[in-house]
Amino acid sequence: MKAVVYRGPFEVSVENVPDARVEQPNDAVVRITTSNICGSDLHMYEGRTTVEEGTVLGHENMGIVEEVGPGVTRIKPGDRVSVPFNIACGTCRNCVAGWTAFCLRTNPTEGVDGAAYGYANMGPYAGGQAEYLRVPYADFNLLELPPGEEHENDFTMLSDIxxxxxxxxxxxxxxxxxxxxxxxxxxxxxxxxxxxxxxxxxxxxxxxxxxxxxxxxxxxxxxxxxxxxxxxxxxxxxxxxxxxxxxxxxxxxxxxxxxxxxxxxxxxxxxxxxxxxxxxxxxxxxxxxxxxxxxxxxxxxxxxxxxxxxxxxxxxxxxxxGQCPVVRYNRGLRDLIISGTAKPSFLVSHELGLDQAPDGYAHFDRRDHGWTKVLLRPSLAQAA
CATH class of the missing domain: 3.40.50.720 (NAD(P)-binding Rossmann-like Domain)
Known part of the structure; x- marks a missing residue:
């Protein structure tokens, strides 16, 4: 599959990487419809973190469930979902208390509680600026969205910002x-x-x-x-x-x-x-x-x-x-979007194909006029 890969300060490339797949019984694989470039991605892009070269970036993700493991009972293939950037087990002390950003089980990095997709020190998880994404603990982490394409640019903000x-x-x-x-x-x-x-x-x-x-x-x-x-x-x-x-x-x-x-x-x-x-x-x-x-x-x-x-x-x-425990808020914010009370897509400036990600990173990092929020669409890259 195609994915956006970190190659060093101020350098990302779109490469073919191994396909995301079910690795544990509670995993799901999501076909990404929209993944965003986040302002915090720029810390890595500029070389101001310890992110490893070769990391697939992207923690603001949404899409359609493609496959689930045998331990997944709530989420099913075909569901449209938002993927919280926190990767949480749902059962440790912090998760049970609602602090899913500080899950005690998902990050093997010494001294760091909490995990995320495609981010420095946040565990060994590939990001979603790609065609597909593996989601651990899918039943707990994934938020179901109404089917179709309505509110795509609003719902894509539910994963993080x-x-x-x-x-x-x-x-x-x-x-x-x-x-x-x-x-x-x-x-x-x-x-x-x-x-x-x-x-x-x-x-x-x-x-x-x-x-x-x-x-x-x-x-x-x-x-x-x-x-x-x-x-x-x-x-x-x-x-x-x-x-x-x-x-x-x-x-x-x-x-x-x-x-x-x-x-x-x-x-x-x-x-x-x-x-x-x-x-x-x-x-x-x-x-x-x-x-x-x-x-x-x-x-x-x-x-x-x-x-x-x-x-x-x-x-x-x-x-x-501290980082946001997304699961605490995303269901209610989803419903505010559906009701018309919230419209977070007002800040979207660019919708790019995945192949255009390096250009999007460069413009967003320079704070070029009019580049306020960049969305990446794998389907646009495939159509090109």
Whole structure:
């Protein structure tokens, strides 16, 4: 089968790799209809992780079940499904408690709880930027979708970024009526803003500097804050009569940059602490790494991010972190899409064939104007 394979910093290629197949009784094989390029894939693409050369990438996947193992009883061939990026057993202590992002059984990597498809340190699982994908523990992990092709671009967001955006508002402790500050208008940040608005935020401020992304934020009813024009903290404080936001979402991660392009991994955390009121909450869904040899300072190379903890403590603020347990949210978010309440596909900019993935990665990584969310369709590659 064809798949997108990591070959080194800034290099991916589309290659023939062994077909995905049933390896365990509880496996399913899914024929991929849509797989997305995620912003977190770019950390690997840029060589800022320990991902191994030859890894098949892609953790945002959906498709049609092609085959199931003899131990699969709920899911059947022909089902249209969303594949959560978490690979979870469903029965360990963390899974039973609803923390499927930290499954204790699926990742043999020492010191790491939780597994995912096609991602550094997240286990030996091939990704879904391919024609087919093996899904372990299929009965637990797969979310059934209505048959057909309706809502394809919306449903493809259920594997990661829509639940992750929603999770950011949960980690922040958001309540209806809150003023919410979202730093980062990439796909996850935009869907955190979308989630906050669905949940009844009175105002959502989205901070970025890319005009196309800020335009998308404004298009869903958020207030765009351009940090290249003025200090975002001052802009948010001015907009809230000096009170600050009630809570905030960090959707940037460890490669945060200032307007000049200099990297400051603590920048967004500092800004959130400053622009939030006392006792406000911060949800951190941007990726941070325990080690980053390419970091801007020595501490950050060891995963030590020196943000303004003193002010954070003095203001009595709180912080929630970590990858999203997708299964906790995806069923409800699916139904919000079906009802018309949610439309996460507003951020889709490009739908490409699998063979066009290297070009899609390059444009998305450069933040080229108009490249806000890239979907990969194996069927388009086959048609070409």
């Amino acid at each position: 829509f639940p992750t955006g929603w999770h950011g508002t949960e980690l922040a402790g958001m309540s209806a009526g809150d003023r919410v500050a979202v730093f980062g208008a990439g796909p996850v940040g935009l869907l955190a803003a979308h989630s906050a608005l669905i949940r009844g935020a009175s105002e959502v401020y989205v901070v970025d500097k890319e005009p196309d992304r800020l335009e998308l934020a404004a298009s869903i009813g958020a207030t765009a804050v351009d940090f290249s024009e003025a200090d975002p903290v001052e802009q948010i404080l001015d907009a809230t009569d000096g009170h600050g936001a009630d809570c905030g979402v960090e959707a940037v991660g460890y490669q945060a940059h200032d307007p000049s392009g200099q990297e400051h991994p603590e920048l967004v955390l500092d800004n959130l602490v400053k622009c939030m009121r006392t006792t406000g909450g911060i949800g951190v869904i941007g990726v941070y790494m325990p080690s980053d040899p390419g970091a801007a300072d020595e501490g950050a190379k060891e995963g030590r991010i020196g943000f303004d903890y003193g002010t954070f403590f003095t203001k009595g603020q709180r912080m929630g972190t």
